[in-house]
Amino acid sequence: MPEQETTARPEGRILTELCQRVAAHYQQSGSTEQELLTALPWLRFIRVREPTVFNRGMLEPSMCMLLQGRKKMLIGDNVTEYGPGNYSMAAVDMPVSGQVTQACEEEPYYGVRIDLNSKEIADLIVSLQISLPEKNNDTANAGAWVTHSDEGLQDAFLRLVKLLDSPADLPVLSKLVKQEILYRLVTAPTGATFWKQTLSWTQGKGVGEALAWIKRHFAEPLKIDELAKRVGMSTSSLHHRFKELTVMSPLQYQKQIRLLEARRMLLSGSEDVASIAWQVGYESPSQFNREYRRSFGAAPLQDVQTLRQLGTTL
Secondary structure: OOEEEOOOOOOOHHHHHHHHHHHHHHHHHOOOOOEEEOOOOOEEEEEEOOOOOOEEEEEOOEEEEEEEOEEEEEEOOEEEEEOOOEEEEEOOOEEEEEEEEEOOOOOOEEEEEEEOOHHHHHHHHHHHOOOOOOOOHHHOOOOEEEEEOOHHHHHHHHHHHHHOOOOOOHHHHHHHHHHHHHHHHHOOOOHHHHHHHHHHHHHOOHHHHHHHHHHHOOOOOOOHHHHHHHOOOOHHHHHHHHHHHHOOOHHHHHHHHHHHHHHHHHHHOOOOHHHHHHHOOOOOHHHHHHHHHHHHOOOHHHHHHHHHHHOOOO
């Protein structure tokens, strides 16, 4: 499994102040949760006080900038380690694995995240007639990646976080700052890849439609020929483009969604293992147990017990 190092640019005044302001919001709120919701439904903060285990999850369309600490992320077969000033980006729903590698009580891991809306981004590009950069081969065609932020993007995030202290200005000015952030994301070196994936999703055809169908019907049997016909693609083209985007086949993608949903249900404590196996689409509890152990490294009940001891939320 290849591992690469993404080198963050030197931490400057902007990044330091942004981190301090996020930390202050946690202190003022008194929250002990990892995620802190803000007055803006699409903006949240993240704090982790100790290193975590490598954990699987579904990364929804979003952008998360790391402010303090370090993290590893597994996308497909590639592991990327990154630090302050870098950000992870997902253009589509992507099963990924992540691990906070550097965090402590005195210097927690801090991040700031915004949720992305494909239609909003497409409308921005069309209305402003934005010229996109040429495709960057570093990100290939994958639906998620890690890259560095420049001073302009960091400054836009700082102004957005400052606006939380001005409730009267927030409804109007936050929209303008968010537009600036989106503009900087699509005109960054990885912007062409981001726009390509956003366009595919917005058009509601092809791979984007296939992704959405699998998410809605993950518990149903998946026949690739029928799915390809449903989205207007050939079977070979769907398989190729799907794997190009998500770094896995449609069947592998469905399995990841099934297992992640099963893990969430188990953690809630509402069902037994056999019942959950049937609900997420497995033909037998024994098959479910084998694939769960292969994916998460432990049997379902043992895995959930460990997660509860660690205080992990999904």
